[in-house]
Amino acid sequence: MSAALAVAVGGLFAVGTFLLLQRDVIRVVFGVAVVSQATFVYLIAMGGIDEGTRDLVPVLEVHGGGVPEVADPVVQALVLTAIVISFGTTALALVLSYRAYEENETMDVTEWT
Amino acid sequence: MDPNLTIVATAVALPFVAAVLSPLLYRVLGERTGYAGAVVAAASFGLLATEVDSHGTVGVSWVPALDVGAQFTVDGWGLLFALLASGIGVLVFVYSAAYMHGEEGLARYYAALLAFMGSILGVALASDLVFVFLFWELTSLCSFVLIGHYTDDDESRYSARMAMVVTVGGGLCLLAGLLMLAVASRGALGGATFDLTAMIANDEAMRAALRDSGLFVPALGLIVVAAAAKSAQVPLHFWLPNAMVAPTPVSAFLHSATMVKVGVYFLGRVRPLLMSPEWVSLVATLGLLTMTVGSLLAVAATDTKELLAYSTASHLGLMVAGFGFDVVYGGEAGAFHLLNHALFKAPLFLVAGIVVHEAGTRDLDDLGGLWRELPVTASITVIAALSMAGIPPFNGFYSKELLFEAAYEVAHEAGGLAWLYPAVATLASVLTVVYSVKFLALFFGERRAPVADVHRPPIALVGPPAVLASAAVVVSVAPQLAVDVIVQGAVDATGTGEAELSVGLPTHFSPPVAMSAVAVVGGFAAYPFRGRLAAGVQRGVDAPIPVRPSGWYDWIVSTTTVTSARFGPAVHNGLLRRYVRWVAAAGSLLALAGFAAAAGPLEIGGIGGIGVPLAVAVVLGVATLAGAAVATASSHVSGVLTLSILGFMLAIFFILASAPDLALTQLVVETLVLLMFLLVLQRLPSFYSEVRPLAIARDAGVSLLVGAMAFVAVLLTIPGPDADPTSVAAYYTEQAVPGGGGTNVVNVILVDFRAFDTLGELLVVATAAIAILVLVTMRTRGEAAVTEAGEEPTPDGGDSP
Numbered sequence: 001m002s003a004a005l006a007v008a009v010g011g012l013f014a015v016g017t018f019l020l021l022q023r024d025v026i027r028v029v030f031g032v033a034v035v036s037q038a039t040f041v042y043l044i045a046m047g048g049i050d051e052g053t054r055d056l057v058p059v060l061e062v063h064g065g066g067v068p069e070v071a072d073p074v075v076q077a078l079v080l081t082a083i084v085i086s087f088g089t090t091a092l093a094l095v096l097s098y099r100a101y102e103e104n105e106t107m108d109v110t111e112w113t
Numbered sequence: 114m115d116p117n118l119t120i121v122a123t124a125v126a127l128p129f130v131a132a133v134l135s136p137l138l139y140r141v142l143g144e145r146t147g148y149a150g151a152v153v154a155a156a157s158f159g160l161l162a163t164e165v166d167s168h169g170t171v172g173v174s175w176v177p178a179l180d181v182g183a184q185f186t187v188d189g190w191g192l193l194f195a196l197l198a199s200g201i202g203v204l205v206f207v208y209s210a211a212y213m214h215g216e217e218g219l220a221r222y223y224a225a226l227l228a229f230m231g232s233i234l235g236v237a238l239a240s241d242l243v244f245v246f247l248f249w250e251l252t253s254l255c256s257f258v259l260i261g262h263y264t265d266d267d268e269s270r271y272s273a274r275m276a277m278v279v280t281v282g283g284g285l286c287l288l289a290g291l292l293m294l295a296v297a298s299r300g301a302l303g304g305a306t307f308d309l310t311a312m313i314a315n316d317e318a319m320r321a322a323l324r325d326s327g328l329f330v331p332a333l334g335l336i337v338v339a340a341a342a343k344s345a346q347v348p349l350h351f352w353l354p355n356a357m358v359a360p361t362p363v364s365a366f367l368h369s370a371t372m373v374k375v376g377v378y379f380l381g382r383v384r385p386l387l388m389s390p391e392w393v394s395l396v397a398t399l400g401l402l403t404m405t406v407g408s409l410l411a412v413a414a415t416d417t418k419e420l421l422a423y424s425t426a427s428h429l430g431l432m433v434a435g436f437g438f439d440v441v442y443g444g445e446a447g448a449f450h451l452l453n454h455a456l457f458k459a460p461l462f463l464v465a466g467i468v469v470h471e472a473g474t475r476d477l478d479d480l481g482g483l484w485r486e487l488p489v490t491a492s493i494t495v496i497a498a499l500s501m502a503g504i505p506p507f508n509g510f511y512s513k514e515l516l517f518e519a520a521y522e523v524a525h526e527a528g529g530l531a532w533l534y535p536a537v538a539t540l541a542s543v544l545t546v547v548y549s550v551k552f553l554a555l556f557f558g559e560r561r562a563p564v565a566d567v568h569r570p571p572i573a574l575v576g577p578p579a580v581l582a583s584a585a586v587v588v589s590v591a592p593q594l595a596v597d598v599i600v601q602g603a604v605d606a607t608g609t610g611e612a613e614l615s616v617g618l619p620t621h622f623s624p625p626v627a628m629s630a631v632a633v634v635g636g637f638a639a640y641p642f643r644g645r646l647a648a649g650v651q652r653g654v655d656a657p658i659p660v661r662p663s664g665w666y667d668w669i670v671s672t673t674t675v676t677s678a679r680f681g682p683a684v685h686n687g688l689l690r691r692y693v694r695w696v697a698a699a700g701s702l703l704a705l706a707g708f709a710a711a712a713g714p715l716e717i718g719g720i721g722g723i724g725v726p727l728a729v730a731v732v733l734g735v736a737t738l739a740g741a742a743v744a745t746a747s748s749h750v751s752g753v754l755t756l757s758i759l760g761f762m763l764a765i766f767f768i769l770a771s772a773p774d775l776a777l778t779q780l781v782v783e784t785l786v787l788l789m790f791l792l793v794l795q796r797l798p799s800f801y802s803e804v805r806p807l808a809i810a811r812d813a814g815v816s817l818l819v820g821a822m823a824f825v826a827v828l829l830t831i832p833g834p835d836a837d838p839t840s841v842a843a844y845y846t847e848q849a850v851p852g853g854g855g856t857n858v859v860n861v862i863l864v865d866f867r868a869f870d871t872l873g874e875l876l877v878v879a880t881a882a883i884a885i886l887v888l889v890t891m892r893t894r895g896e897a898a899v900t901e902a903g904e905e906p907t908p909d910g911g912d913s914p
Contacts (some may be wrong), residue, residue, distance in 0.1 A: 002725045006827040008733035012759075014820025015740040017697055021690055021812040026749050026797065030756055033786070034740055037763055038823070040775075041733070047842070048832045049770050051726045056771040060849060060856040071771040072842045073849075073858035079767075079775055080863060081874050087782045088881035091789055095885045098793050107797065109690065 005045045012038030023108050025097040032093055036086035043079050047072030116164050116187035118171040121238060124160040124195075125185075128153055128231030132224045139220035146223045147210025154202035154230060161195050161234075165599070170240055170310045180306035186240035189602015190448065194378050195237040196599070197455050198371045202230045204459075204577035205366040211573035212362055212466055222262060226366070229255035233371050237378065242291040242307040245379070249287060249343070252372050253280040259367060260359045272355035275666060279352045283342025283376075290335030294386075297322040297332070309382070316386045333387050336379070337395055344376030345426045346403045346433060351663035353426055354410075357418040361466030364418060369425045369458040374451060377432045381447055381607040384436050388609050393439050393523070400434025401520075401537045403427065408544035412551070412643060413650035417465040417475045420552055421458065424501065427541065428454045434538070435516050441612040442519035448603040449616070450512035452595065456585040457500040457509055460578035461552065464494050467575065468555065471568045477551065484556040486567035489575050491556040493582040500585055502549035503542060504633060508588040508595075511616045513542065513632075517625035539628045539635075546636020547643055592616040698815045701822035708825055729769045736762035748799050753790040757783055774859050 016038055019031030050056060050071070058073040097107075104112045131138075131153040139146045164187050172184025209226070213219060232255060235248030253276075261273030291307075298312055299305040301322035306312075312319050323329035340346070345353040356368050367373070380396065407427025414420035428450070435446030467490050469475050472483065484491035500507035503514075520535040588595045596614050604614050619626045639646070654661060725733075739759040746752035760783035767775040838846070845866060846858050853861035863871050 002831065003828075004725050004730040004733055005831065006824045008737050009827045010820040010824030011737040012740050013823035014816040015737075015744050017819040018744055018812055018816035020693055020697075021815065023690075026794070027752065030743050030752055033756060034743060034759065037736075037740075037759055040763060041736075041766065042823070042827060044767070044770050044772065044775075045827060045831045048836060049725050049729060053771070057773060058771070058846065058858040060846075060858065069838065070846060070858065072838055073845055073862060074839070074842045076772045076775055076859045077862040077867065079772070080778055080859060081870065083775065083778050083782055084874060085877055087786065088878045090786060092881045092884055094789060094793050095888050098797065099888050101797055110688070 002045070002049070005041070005049070009038055009042045009045065012041065023110050025100065025107050025109050028109070029090065029093045029097055033086070033090050036082065036089070040079050040082060043075050043082065047075035114167040115169040116167040116171055116185070118173070118185070120160050120164060121171065121185045121187060122183070124157045124199075125231060125234045125238060127157050127160075128227045128234065132227035132231065135224040135227060136220045139223065144210060144214060144219065146219065147206045147208075147213070150206035150209070150223050150227055151203045153227060154199050154206055157230070157234060158196060158199035158203060161192060161199060165192060168602075172241065180304065180308060181243045182241055182308075183239075183244060184241040184308065184310075185238045186310050187238065188606040189599060189604070190378075190381060190606035191237045193448070193452060193599050193603040194371075194374070195234050197452065198230060198233040198237065201366060201370045201455060201459050201581070204463075204580055205362045207573055208365075208463055208466070208577040209360075209362040211571050212470065213360060216360075218262065218264075221258070222360070225255045225258040226363070229259065229367065229372070233375070236375055240308065240310045242295060242309055245309065246284070246288055246291055249339075249375060249379075250281065250284045252367075252375055253277065253284055253343075256280065256356070256367050256372050259363045260356045262360055262363070263358070266358070269358045272352070272358045275663075276352045276356050278670070279342050279349055279666075283339040283349070286335040286342070287339035287379075290332045290339060293323070293328045293332040293335070294319070297326060297328060300325070309386075313383075313386050316388075319386060320389065329387075329389070330391060333389075333391055333395065336383060336387070337399065340376030340380045340433070341399060342376070343379075344373050344429045344433065346376070346399050346430060347406045347426075348662040350403060350407065350423075350426045351661070351666060354419050354422040355663075357416075357422050361418070361462060361469065364422075365459045365462035365466070368422065369462050370455040373425060373429060374432075374455075377429055377436070377447065377451060380433060380436045381444070381451075381603075384444065384607050385609050388439055393437055395437070397434050397437030397443075397523070397534065400430045400432070400437050401534060401541070403430030404434060404541040405430075405537055405544070408541045408548060409646075409650050410654075411548040412544055413647040413654070414548070415477050417468060417477060417480075417552070417555070418462070420477065420548055421461055421465060424545070424548060425454075425458060427545065428458065428501075430541075431513065431516055434534075435512075435519060436607065438519040438523050438534075439609065440519050440522045441608065441610065442515050442522060444608040445604050445612065445614045446512050446515035446519055448607055449515060449596070449600050449614070450509075451603075452600060453500065453508045453512045453585075453588065456581055456588060457497040457507075460493055460497045460581040460585070461501065463574075463578040463581075464490055464497070467570045467578070470574065471570050477555070480555045481558045482556070483567065487556070487570070489579065490570065493575075493578045494553060494556055496582045496585055496589075497578075498549045498553045500589065501552075502546045502633075502636065503629065504546075505629070506589055506618055508585050508592065510629070511592050514619070514625060514629055515616070517628045521624050521628070535624075535628060539631055542628075542632035543635040543639060546633060547639050547646070550636070550640050551643060694812070694815050697819050701818045704822050705818075705825065708829060726769065729766065732762050732766045732769060736766065749794050749797065750791075753787065753794065756790075757787045760786065772859075774857070 012034055016031050016033075016035035019027050019034060022028055022031070048071075055068060056071045058070040058076065060068070060070075100112065101107055106112070131150065135146060135150075138149050142149055168188055170184060170186045172182045174180075174182040176182075206223075206226070209222075213222065216222075229252060232248045232251035236245060236252060239245050239248055257273050257277040260276050261269050263269040294309075294312060295305055295307050297319055298308075299322075301318035302311055302315055320329065323332060338349075342349045353368060353373065357364055359368070384392075404427050407423050407425075407430055411420050411423035411427060414423055432447045432450050432454070435443045435448075435450060437443065438446075465475070467487065468480065468483065471487065472480060474480065496507065500509035503509045517535065517538060520538045524531040524533075524535050593616060596616055601614055604612055619629075736759050739755050739762060742755040743752050743759065746755055760779065764776045764779040764783065767773070767779055837843075845862055848866075849855060849858045849861045853865035855861040855865070
């Protein structure tokens with residue numbers, strides 16, 4: 001139970017939502033990026049966060065032998081996927097915004113036809 | 114003897130398979146598809162007939178965690194209904210082949226009819242509540258298709274919609290009621306289950322659990338509403354007469370013999386489970402009310418099929434009332450009348466079809482003296498109509514007499530207002546005699562022209578009602594035979610105690626016999642006054658105070674249409690931001706409300722200190738501040754830079770959280786994102802929107818709501834500091850080396866255990882890349898092509914209006 005994690009996730013979600021609701025389309029793209037980042041933190045938090053040490057890294061020492069306790073590898077795999085996907089999303093949103101600007105000659109989403 | 118799962122499942126599945134194949138069959142067989150349908154129905158009937166001596170529950174599990182399974186219970190009650198449906202199905206298919214001669218859309222007609230028969234068999238035999246609900250709704254759906262058979266006809270479409278709204282609306286009530294039963298089973302049976310047979314076997318524990326949770330009356334009410342909608346009980350009876358726009362074989366099959374009995378059937382099924390004083394006062398009253406209202410409206414009817422429709426509602430009321438009484442006779446009346454009603458009402462509908470087919474009209478005032486041209490049909494009608502009237506010794510008499518005995522017994526025990534039960538039952542029976550004779554008058558008395566030529570009906574039209582009437586004669590002559598073969602099993606399944614049903618003509622005088630005598634004598638005495646009676650009913654129906662439930666239906670439907678036509682554009686105004694705002698705010702509020710409602714089981718372990726290592730807290734703090742800076746950035750470039758601070762802080766966070774792979778990826782991606790933004794931004798103007806405090810306050814409110822939701826969600830869901838790793842995580846860690854051959858667990862998950870997910874991810878990125886490429890490069894190419902063609906390019910690229 002961590003107040004710091006909760007504050008960070010809550011704060012980032014709030015900021016991301018605020019940006020999503022703006023009229024400036026670039027800020028909307030910012031919002032998409034910030035919400036993604038907030039999700040990463042949330043996912044990692046779901047795996048539990050301990051004091052980072054060398055032993056906790058989910059890379060096993062040797063083939064065979066006992067299995068040590070490591071940080072949750074499942075959430076890490078999920079976040080790794082999410083980072084790449086959100087990169088794709090942000091890039092596409094950015095280029096779409098650029099093209100929309102070229103067509104409409106304004107960045108204000110309320111003035112788009 | 115236990116039933117054979119293969120046989121039962123085949124009997125239910127066969128009509129569905131045939132329904133899927135029927136377009137093909139129609140292509141090969143043409144109008145003879147009806148006979149193929151009859152063969153399918155006969156096969157189902159034969160398969161089920163082999164199970165008459167068996168009794169028990171068989172099935173295969175489907176969702177073991179919820180105890181849902183394809184489970185069938187074979188007992189007298191289910192078999193009676195299933196055999197009736199498939200047996201009458203054979204006759205209706207034969208009849209259809211002749212009746213629907215030269216019609217359009219026969220492939221669809223037969224497909225729907227076959228699917229309907231399969232659904233009815235499913236309802237009758239399934240004992241898993243999920244399957245009961247599915248088959249129940251399938252019957253409504255097939256009924257919709259069949260009522261709306263003449264798709265070009267406005268009235269047909271209107272009636273089909275009305276039947277759909279009422280019966281499917283009832284189905285939703287059923288779903289809610291069944292879920293309540295499943296919830297109660299958790300306490301009563303030691304684990305949530307959808308197994309109706311198990312619930313009925315432990316009916317006392319179920320009732321106690323329902324009462325403890327306060328769900329007894331709601332569950333009872335919802336199930337009764339569902340059954341009332343399906344079985345056309347007052348005030349939801351109005352869809353049934355409208356459903357008569359369907360072709361006559363459909364009316365005979367769905368809207369008299371089978372589909373409308375699904376509600377009655379299910380009431381009989383849950384009767385042992387829900388029997389209580391509330392049940393008696395609700396169900397018995399509902400049934401007798403419908404019996405009376407239905408017979409009054411039938412007396413006032415001017416159309417053959419309308420008369421039969423109201424009469425069907427009235428007889429369904431009789432069955433419901435029978436099941437409503439908590440005495441042995443009640444269940445006997447309901448179960449036996451289910452059989453008897455099918456045997457006399459289905460032939461009457463088929464006769465009505467013959468009359469309209471040969472005489473060309475359905476108007477009761479235009480018809481009379483048809484016995485000269487239609488002697489066989491007339492004799493069928495005599496048997497069936499007298500049985501409907503409850504004249505001894507015809508089969509309808511026996512079951513009606515049982516109802517009288519039940520009503521009398523209940524009144525005798527309870528006294529007071531309960532004496533209304535036998536009184537109302539007798540009144541309704543008087544009216545039943547009146548309209549039965551009125552229907553019979555089609556064939557007797559003088560010819561009332563304008564009816565021109567009356568043709569002889571083909572054998573395929575007369576045969577099916579003749580078979581049914583013969584069956585009615587057999588039951589009339591030897592009622593005890595029918596009881597021994599099947600009805601006794603049905604009585605046992607629906608009864609609350611032991612009951613040995615014995616029927617026969619009364620041998621000594623008793624109050625119920627007197628009630629029957631009053632009904633018959635009173636009916637014949639009242640027949641001459643039917644015109645005045647009909648006028649009185651018509652005045653009541655046309656009264657200025659809207660007593661017609663169909664009027665309410667029209668009002669609700671039209672108001673809904675108008676309101677949604679206004680509401681739609683107001684909500685759906687095309688501004689995506691508004692949708693996002695509403696969805697985000699509503700979703701957060703719902704989630705918060707859910708958290709608040711579930712506050713008991715969810716515990717927030719004490720928020721002691723910051724709960725994470727100090728370094729992590731600091732990094733997250735900087736990241737949050739960077740996020741806030743993005744929102745307040747005064748230009749795009751400063752926004753991008755602060756966004757990068759956020760991204761790089763997260764990379765450090767990943768390092769501190771023992772995730773070096775993520776940190777590496779994040780560093781690469783953040784760098785690329787920064788470059789990409791800067792490249793694009795240099796070609797965009799800086800945007801300064803005017804500051805509108807009101808809009809900002811509104812957006813900030815929504816954002817705070819979302820933030821609060823995320824805050825609470827994190828507090829509630831993240832594991833404690835010394836929680837064990839999840840089983841999934843432990844599995845992957847253990848199997849990484851033996852199963853995937855790699856020591857880096859995250860990598861092994863991505864490229865080995867979940868390799869297909871990663872492939873999909875690659876596809877997403879590749880698609881995004883192609884899309885970006887097209888967006889950036891194709892525009893100029895398109896313009897170049899347009900310019901070469903010598904056309905003036907429009908300033909905005911040419912694809913906005």
